[in-house]
Structure formats: C-alpha cells, structure tokens
Amino acid sequence: HLTSEQLMDTTEHSLEHTLRPQRLEQYLGQEKIKQELSIYIKAAKNREEALDHVLLYGPPGLGKTTMAMVIANEMEADIRTTSGPAIEKPGDLVALLNDLEPGGILFIDEIHRMPRIAEEMLYSAMEDFFVDIIIGQGDTAHPVHFPLPPFTLIGATTRAGTLSAPLRDRFGILAHMEYYKKEELERIVLRSASVLQTQIRQEGAYEIAKRSRGTPRIANRLLKRVRDYAEVKGEGLVDQEIASSALDLLRVDHEGLDSVDHKLLNTMIMLYNGGPVGLNTLSANIGEEMDTIEDMVEPFLLKEGFIQRTSRGRIATQKAYEHLKLTHLTDN
Numbered sequence: 001h002l003t004s005e006q007l008m009d010t011t012e013h014s015l016e017h018t019l020r021p022q023r024l025e026q027y028l029g030q031e032k033i034k035q036e037l038s039i040y041i042k043a044a045k046n047r048e049e050a051l052d053h054v055l056l057y058g059p060p061g062l063g064k065t066t067m068a069m070v071i072a073n074e075m076e077a078d079i080r081t082t083s084g085p086a087i088e089k090p091g092d093l094v095a096l097l098n099d100l101e102p103g104g105i106l107f108i109d110e111i112h113r114m115p116r117i118a119e120e121m122l123y124s125a126m127e128d129f130f131v132d133i134i135i136g137q138g139d140t141a142h143p144v145h146f147p148l149p150p151f152t153l154i155g156a157t158t159r160a161g162t163l164s165a166p167l168r169d170r171f172g173i174l175a176h177m178e179y180y181k182k183e184e185l186e187r188i189v190l191r192s193a194s195v196l197q198t199q200i201r202q203e204g205a206y207e208i209a210k211r212s213r214g215t216p217r218i219a220n221r222l223l224k225r226v227r228d229y230a231e232v233k234g235e236g237l238v239d240q241e242i243a244s245s246a247l248d249l250l251r252v253d254h255e256g257l258d259s260v261d262h263k264l265l266n267t268m269i270m271l272y273n274g275g276p277v278g279l280n281t282l283s284a285n286i287g288e289e290m291d292t293i294e295d296m297v298e299p300f301l302l303k304e305g306f307i308q309r310t311s312r313g314r315i316a317t318q319k320a321y322e323h324l325k326l327t328h329l330t331d332n
C-alpha cells in the first residue's frame with residue numbers, strides 16, 4: 001500500500017514523465033540541434049548503423065535528458081541511463097555496456113563526474129567497441145579482452161570545459177544547448193498546460209515563460225504552482241493577472257530572478273560594493289554550494305548581463321544596480 005505522500009510522489013513523477021516530449025517534432029526549441037540530429041539519425045538508420053556518440057552540454061533543466069530519450073525513440077533503440085557519480089568502478093561500466101543490444105544507447109548524465117578510471121575505459125569502448133579489463137588479483141590477475149556490440153554513448157554535462165580532451169574528442173556529435181527564447185517557452189507552457197488539463201490564456205503562458213530563466217524545467221515548475229494558485233484563488237483559469245500574482249507570491253520577479261539571485265546580487269552590492277568577489281566568498285555568504293552557484297545561478301545572470309566575470313572575481317553590473325532598485329520599489 002502507498003501512503004498518500006508516496007502517491008503524491010508517484011503522481012508528480014508520472015506527470016514529469018508525461019511532460020517530456022517523446023519525438024523530435026514535439027521537442028520545442030533548440031532548432032539548430034534538432035535540424036542536425038534529424039539528419040544524422042536518418043543517415044544512421046538508413047545505413048543500419050549505431051548513431052555516432054553525442055555530447056549534450058548546457059545548464060541544467062534545458063532538456064538534455066529529454067533529448068537523449070527522444071534520440072532513442074527516433075532511432076528505435078534501447079536506452080539505458082546512468083550518471084557519472086553512479087559509476088563507482090570500471091566493472092559498473094562494463095556491466096552496463098555488456099547489457100546493451102547492438103545499436104543500443106547508453107546515456108550518462110553528469111558525465112564530467114565519472115571516475116577517471118571508468119572514463120579511460122570508455123576511450124576504447126567508444127572508439128573500437130571493446131574494453132580490456134583485468135580479472136583476478138595478484139598472481140592470477142590477467143587481462144581479458146571484451147568485445148562490445150556497436151552502441152551510442154550520449155553524455156550530458158553542464159560543463160563541457162571540465163571534460164578531459166580525450167573524452168570530448170571521442171564524441172562525433174557535439175550539441176550545445178541554449179537557453180530558450182520566451183516565445184519557445186510560451187509554447188512549452190501551453191503544451192504542458194494541455195497535458196495537465198489546465199485552462200490557460202496565451203498571455204498567462206507568456207507571463208510564466210518570461211519569468212522562467214530561459215529554462216523549461218523552471219517553466220513547468222512555475223506552471224504547476226500557478227495552476228495551484230489559479231484553482232484556489234480563482235476559477236482555475238490561468239490568465240495574465242493570475243500568473244503575475246502567483247509569481248509575485250513565489251518571489252520570482254519580472255526578469256525571472258528569484259530569491260537566491262536577489263541574495264547573490266544584494267550580497268555583491270551591499271557587502272562588497274559591487275565586487276569583484278570570489279566564488280567561495282559568495283558561497284559562504286549566501287549559503288549555497290559553489291557548484292550550485294556556478295551551474296544554476298550564475299550562467300543566467302551572466303547571460304542577462306547582471307554580473308560579469310573577471311580574473312579577480314564576479315562584479316555586479318549597472319543593470320544589477322538598476323534592477324534591484326526597481327524591484328525594491330515594486331516590492332513596496
């Protein structure tokens with residue numbers, strides 16, 4: 001029996017699953033990547049070969065896992081998923097590779113966090129479809145040559161820069177995922193609303209899209225909270241006004257900056273006179289891990305021009321000063 005909490009968990013989980021587009025044509029945005037991939041997929045299928053290895057990189061929540069699933073569906077291939085930190089020893093990797101059907105796909109999320117020794121094993125697996133492993137210990141230790149079926153490795157990383165060059169070079173297809181345009185996010189929100197059977201006006205979807213930091217995962221999360229608000233405070237319809245009030249309540253401002261962003265910018269401006277401030281200082285001050293700041297907070301602030309990175313640390317821009325003043329005013 002499931003407790004009501006577990007039931008809620010599974011509902012959220014299956015919702016998450018249904019929100020994921022299954023085919024390339026349902027996958028909105030990332031036009032350049034889709035265009036390229038559709039050619040490579042078609043060519044590989046015509047030749048009845050495995051697709052070349054694909055590296056998807058970009059900030060979290062932009063649809064890397066979703067894209068891996070879509071590629072598997074389009075290739076009509078079996079897919080196994082794991083993540084860098086879950087691979088503890090080379091044997092874990094061999095077991096996964098050995099389990100693949102010919103033409104199958106292995107998806108490794110956070111591939112930059114895979115142990116070195118497993119990473120080195122991937123070199124021959126990716127290039128020539130074999131691994132050499134040592135079996136036994138001491139006197140009985142001997143190398144065993146393990147041929148593998150042809151397969152496709154799809155790696156996802158938030159940081160292509162931290163991937164070693166030999167690994168990066170073995171990916172034939174490199175796809176840089178970009179932040180989504182507001183119009184693309186608006187279409188994603190409209191699609192998700194229809195999956196969730198939520199009534200929504202286009203202006204309501206746009207309001208959510210505008211405040212989602214260019215990120216589908218955030219757009220879907222905000223949509224769910226706005227839906228709650230609409231059901232409790234309104235008649236269930238998500239229009240511009242409801243969306244705006246719900247997002248104000250969530251303390252997501254008009255540029256999509258949330259309380260963590262505000263804390264970060266305020267710390268830089270109030271405590272460090274706008275910077276330069278080092279990452280570790282910021283991390284200690286706002287109580288967020290350095291990795292979280294680097295992967296999830298900073299990229300959007302950099303892209304939108306609220307901060308700049310210099311060799312001596314981060315600095316807050318004029319735009320940040322103006323924005324905080326304005327948000328402060330609208331808050332009151």
Ligand code: ADP
Nearest residue numbers: 019020027028060061062063064065066216217
């Ligand atoms: P990542 O692996 O890059 O962190 P995910 O693939 O887990 O991101 O995507 C996060 C969520 O955003 C998913 O639940 C998915 O429903 C949604 N999503 C991502 N990209 C798209 C897209 N292009 N169209 C529609 N929904 C998307």
